[in-house]
Amino acid sequence: MIQLSYSTFGLTNLPFLEAIDAVARAGYAGVELSFHRDQFNPFNLGEADLDAVRARLDAARIVPACVATASHFFTPSRPHEPSLMTLDAAGRKRRIDLVKRGIRVARRLGVRLVTFGSGFLREEHVRQPQPDPGELLADSIRECLREIRDDEDITLLIEPEPGMYIETLAQGLALIRAVGSPRFALHIDICHAYCSEPDYIGALAQAAPFARYLHISDAREGRNLRIVRDDAVAGFDLDAASTLVYFPDTADYLLVDRRHPLYFGDHTPDPARRRRIDALLAQAGIDRPAGTVDYGSLYAGASPLDDEIFTYLISVPGLSFDVLERAWPIVAHLRGVRGPALFERMVANTRTGIVHFHEIPGEGTLDLAASFRALNAHGFDGFGSVELYHHVEGWQQALDDSYRHLAAIAQPA
Secondary structure (H helix, E strand, O other): OEEEEEEHHHOOOOOHHHHHHHHHHOOOOEEEEEOEOOOEOOOOOOHHHHHHHHHHHHHHOOEEEEEEOOOOOOOOOOOOOOOOOOOOHHHHHHHHHHHHHHHHHHHHHOOOEEEEOOOOOOHHHHHOOOOOHHHHHHHHHHHHHOOOOOOOOOEEEEOOOOOOOOOOHHHHHHHHHHHOOOOEEEEEEHHHHHHHOOOHHHHHHHHHHHEEEEEEOEOOEOEEEEEEEHHHOOOOOOOOOEEEEEEOOOOEEEEEOOOOOEEEEOOOOOHHHHHHHHHHHHHOOOOOOOEEEEHHHOOOOOOOOHHHHHHHHOOOOOOOHHHHHHHHHHHHHHOOOOOOOOOOOOEEOOOOOEOOOOEOOOOOOOOHHHHHHHHHHOOOOEEEEEOOHHHOOOHHHHHHHHHHHHHOOOOOO
């Protein structure tokens, strides 16, 4: 059976103890305790702080379902970095230290689960394919596991996430086998499965026996857009995704799209670049010339699209953050930030075209009732935490509406 919980990562506008109370008042049986630089920072927490958290949990009669070690913790503009597979040992050790602090907090508060994500393949991994990132990740996890004592019941969890090195449930299970520890298990995010698994209900059923914990949110179909370097273009599948080709020599971009082939640059493309543009469009089966857009004319300021675009860009692997951030005004242009939208749906970078943007349960197209049935029928028994970090400003409605929708889903007694 799935017991309902709510993550404090969606309540970061509240003081931490008040967030716990809010979750309890809304009717949830559990609360996920998520690290946050300002709200729940393990580097600032002393024993007295954790004792106050424990007392508030007891007073509210709510179970601490899991400690989430917050992929976004270190640098908000560079979320997920450094990761457990960062090439620089200093970076890996920073992330290892954070996960170990999660284990220590769990120990103090009596929490049995601690979760994390793998991180992304970044430009450094593309440029230096050795050492193997999978081996770095597995070694880092083994180091984290050394923090767990033989006599305590704490399990470390891997959460697959769209675009990450560990993206699918099958990849998560393969990593668990490679690490080979009974204290390392699977964390399923149902929204992530919807984004990454063509048959997400079947994938949930197969993974359920190995999972100890869930994240829950809704999602909907978007417009898939890949970003790749010109020298890494292998081909195009425009039925699956449009592609933004990046030219490293000029930092310009070509949108390879059937309806809107466009070249975004600081200058008119020279003859050599024009030939390359024509070749790429021909390779994609596009028989119309690319229009040109002056990059400097694009709006690059703040907009209501910022959360969507930021979430999209950080999910694109293999490129530097500078390349991704230079693409921001282009994506905003496509989404209609200062004119007609060329892409009417939210942008996505997923295997299925579902947008990795956490919606309130019941407001997307994910079949949560079928997901619950598949998980319950195949042996899952534990907490499922609603994670709505995209709805911090409207936290009360998100908290209440999520509970109302999920509590109405029939489950076995």
